[in-house]
Amino acid sequence: MWRRLFGRGSRPRASVPRVHPRSEAIAVARDELAELTPKPKVYLGQLAYLTLVLFENLSRAVLLAPTTEAKTSLSRATAEVLEAHEALIAELHTARVDPVAAMEPFRAELDDFRRRTQGADYPETLVSCYLTGGFLTDFFTGLAAGLPSALGERVSALLDIDQGQEVLVAELRTAINASARLASRLAMWGRRLVGDTMLVARSSLSIGGVLPGEERIEPVFTELISAHTRRMDALGLTA
Amino acid sequence: MWRRLFGRGSRPRASVPRVHPRSEAIAVARDELAELTPKPKVYLGQLAYLTLVLFENLSRAVLLAPTTEAKTSLSRATAEVLEAHEALIAELHTARVDPVAAMEPFRAELDDFRRRTQGADYPETLVSCYLTGGFLTDFFTGLAAGLPSALGERVSALLDIDQGQEVLVAELRTAINASARLASRLAMWGRRLVGDTMLVARSSLSIGGVLPGEERIEPVFTELISAHTRRMDALGLTA
Numbered sequence: 001m002w003r004r005l006f007g008r009g010s011r012p013r014a015s016v017p018r019v020h021p022r023s024e025a026i027a028v029a030r031d032e033l034a035e036l037t038p039k040p041k042v043y044l045g046q047l048a049y050l051t052l053v054l055f056e057n058l059s060r061a062v063l064l065a066p067t068t069e070a071k072t073s074l075s076r077a078t079a080e081v082l083e084a085h086e087a088l089i090a091e092l093h094t095a096r097v098d099p100v101a102a103m104e105p106f107r108a109e110l111d112d113f114r115r116r117t118q119g120a121d122y123p124e125t126l127v128s129c130y131l132t133g134g135f136l137t138d139f140f141t142g143l144a145a146g147l148p149s150a151l152g153e154r155v156s157a158l159l160d161i162d163q164g165q166e167v168l169v170a171e172l173r174t175a176i177n178a179s180a181r182l183a184s185r186l187a188m189w190g191r192r193l194v195g196d197t198m199l200v201a202r203s204s205l206s207i208g209g210v211l212p213g214e215e216r217i218e219p220v221f222t223e224l225i226s227a228h229t230r231r232m233d234a235l236g237l238t239a
Numbered sequence: 240m241w242r243r244l245f246g247r248g249s250r251p252r253a254s255v256p257r258v259h260p261r262s263e264a265i266a267v268a269r270d271e272l273a274e275l276t277p278k279p280k281v282y283l284g285q286l287a288y289l290t291l292v293l294f295e296n297l298s299r300a301v302l303l304a305p306t307t308e309a310k311t312s313l314s315r316a317t318a319e320v321l322e323a324h325e326a327l328i329a330e331l332h333t334a335r336v337d338p339v340a341a342m343e344p345f346r347a348e349l350d351d352f353r354r355r356t357q358g359a360d361y362p363e364t365l366v367s368c369y370l371t372g373g374f375l376t377d378f379f380t381g382l383a384a385g386l387p388s389a390l391g392e393r394v395s396a397l398l399d400i401d402q403g404q405e406v407l408v409a410e411l412r413t414a415i416n417a418s419a420r421l422a423s424r425l426a427m428w429g430r431r432l433v434g435d436t437m438l439v440a441r442s443s444l445s446i447g448g449v450l451p452g453e454e455r456i457e458p459v460f461t462e463l464i465s466a467h468t469r470r471m472d473a474l475g476l477t478a
Contacts, residue, residue, distance in 0.1 A: 052301070052310055059298035059317075062291070068346055069339045071291055072328065078298075079321040082314055089311065100308045107307050 026141050032220040033139075036205045036212055037146025044092050045102030046110075046204055047140050047155070051085035052103075053114045054136070057129050058164065064122040070171055077129075077164025087158045091151070113200050117193055123175050123182060124189050127235070130168040131190055132197045134231050137163065138224055139201045172235050187237040194228050194239075265380050271459040272378075275444045275451055276385025283331050284341030285349075285443055286379050286394070290324035291342075292353045293375070296368050297403065303361040309410055316368075316403025326397045330390070352439050356432055362414050362421060363428050366474070369407040370429055371436045373470055376402065377463055378440045411474050426476040433467050433478075 037043060058078040065071040092099040117132055119125040141159045144152045176183045198221065205212055232239035276282060297317040304310040331338040356371055358364040380398045383391045415422045437460065444451055471478040 048311075049307070052314060055314060055317075056298070056302050059295070059301070062298070063295050067339075068288070068342045072287075072324070072338065072342070075291060075294060075321055075324060078294075079318060079325065082318040082321065085311070085314060086318065099311065100306075103307045103311070 026138055032216075033142045033205075034146035036216065037143045038204065040095060040147055040151060041092070041097050041102055043140075043143065043147060044088055044095070044097070044155075045099070045104075046106045048085060048088040048092065048099060049103040049106045049110050050136060050140070051081055051088060053110050054129070054133050054163070055081045055085060056114055057118060057125060057132070060118060061122070061125045061129055061168075064125055065171075066122065070167065073167040074164055077162065077167065080161045081133075081163060084158050084161055088155075091154065109200070109203065113196060117196055119189070123172060123186055126168050126172050127186050127189055128193060129163065130165065130172070130235075131193050131228060131231055133163045134165070135194065135197045135224060135228055136201065137161070138227055142220065142224075143204075169234055176236055183237060186235070187232070187239075190232055190235075190237055190239065194225070198224075265377055271455075272381045272444075273385035275455065276382045277443065279334060279386055279390060280331070280336050280341055282379075282382065282386060283327055283334070283336070283394075284338070284343075285345045287324060287327040287331065287338060288342040288345045288349050289375060289379070290320055290327060292349050293368070293372050293402070294320045294324060295353055296357060296364065296371070299357060300361070300364045300368055300407075303364055304410075305361065309406065312406040313403055316401065316406065319400045320372075320402060323397050323400055327394075330393065348439070348442065352435060356435050358428070362411060362425055365407050365411050366425050366428055367432060368402065369404060369411070369474075370432050370467060370470055372402045373404070374433065374436045374463060374467055375440065376400070377466055381459065381463075382443075408473055415475055422476060425474070426471070426478075429471050429474075429476055429478065433464065437463075 038046070055078060058074060058081055062071050062074045062078060065074055089099045092102050117128050119128045137159050141156050144155045144159070146152070147155060172186070176186065201221075201224070202217065205217065229239040277285070294317060297313060297320060301310050301313045301317060304313055328338045331341050356367050358367045376398050380395050383394045383398070385391070386394060411425070415425065440460075440463070441456065444456065468478040
């Protein structure tokens with residue numbers, strides 16, 4: 001629907017590089033992560049709360065957006081993330097798990113993550129939505145390989161969302177091209193974000209409170225970081 | 240879906256009074272307002288931007304909500320308002336009107352309205368969502384009577400949304416029952432909100448830049464204010 005409604009705007013889309021560099025990262029993540037996947041209730045509860053956090057960041061971008069066009073385009077991305085949240089709540093109900101109880105253990109850490117990564121202004125918030133949303137969606141799609149197969153497929157499908165990448169990249173490229181100083185600030189911001197995002201991803205791999213060793217985790221993070229670097233490239237920033 | 244997912248929570252719902260006092264206000268509004276309805280493009284553009292503002296207020300409530308339960312319930316209300324926004328954008332496309340151009344004339348006034356009515360904290364934001372959302376939805380549903388009939392019916396249907404009234408009232412009653420001081424502050428806040436909301440509603444009745452006389456507007460506003468008073472009653476506040 002987003003394409004149908006907004007895809008013919010006056011902004012030149014052709015110059016925007018590939019903004020959905022998911023496939024390689026996900027393929028590796030699926031192989032490497034399957035054994036580390038938490039139990040369905042834990043996975044679904046954490047991801048359900050995470051989609052609320054991604055929603056909060058996107059809705060902040062809507063609020064800060066300086067144009068009507070950006071507001072309405074970003075609101076579409078927000079709706080998409082909310083649909084994923086509701087689908088996850090429905091999965092928890094289907095599994096006869098109380099959604100609120102399943103999300104609750106992740107609230108403090110993810111609220112803290114949101115506060116650290118929300119950004120100080122509109123460009124920083126856009127970068128957050130783009131980088132943390134992309135990284136964590138890739139990561140949880142990879143982890144879904146370790147869920148019971150029918151559930152894993154449904155979750156992978158509901159995570160296959162655009163999250164407004166096209167409008168995020170277009171807005172950011174316009175701003176970055178206009179200011180070398182902004183480009184430099186956002187490059188630093190992107191590096192900080194990937195650090196915080198990796199910490200959140202790693203902490204969700206603990207099994208019985210114990211984190212797996214580096215040798216288990218490193219290959220998958222290498223791929224997720226490559227995807228992150230491609231996202232930075234798409235913005236014209238150095239990772 | 241909201242009821243199905245969250246309606247069986249532990250919070251006592253039975254004590255919550257009627258929170259959807261729309262029907263009388265809308266019936267009168269439809270009779271009185273039909274002749275004052277702006278052209279479809281103007282009506283749709285204004286309402287589309289207004290739904291973005293209602294979304295921004297609800298998403299602020301999600302962000303400020305102190306519990307996981309309130310966050311996920313309010314996110315459902317937010318999704319509902321976004322669906323209305325998207326349906327209005329689709330109506331503008333169907334009418335071969337550029338949605339951004341149609342919304343643009345209303346941005347400055349409605350952004351200013353949002354800033355004045357967003358509230359300083361979680362309870363004030365909830366009151367804003369409940370009172371301004373209710374009032375303006377009633378008002379625009381009334382105005383829809385003056386649109387071409389098929390369009391008017393579609394717009395009335397898409398405005399027939401709950402906007403989280405149940406969770407808004409439940410959260411507020413809990414807070415108000417716990418603090419007489421908060422009750423007094425929110426009663427004042429509610430009075431200020433209705434003033435600002437009426438100004439926005441009135442300004443959308445201008446025809447060719449001229450506001451209709453008091454004698455045309457008074458009957459419908461009397462009914463809309465009665466509905467507002469019933470909303471305040473539902474919170475246990477004096478209007």
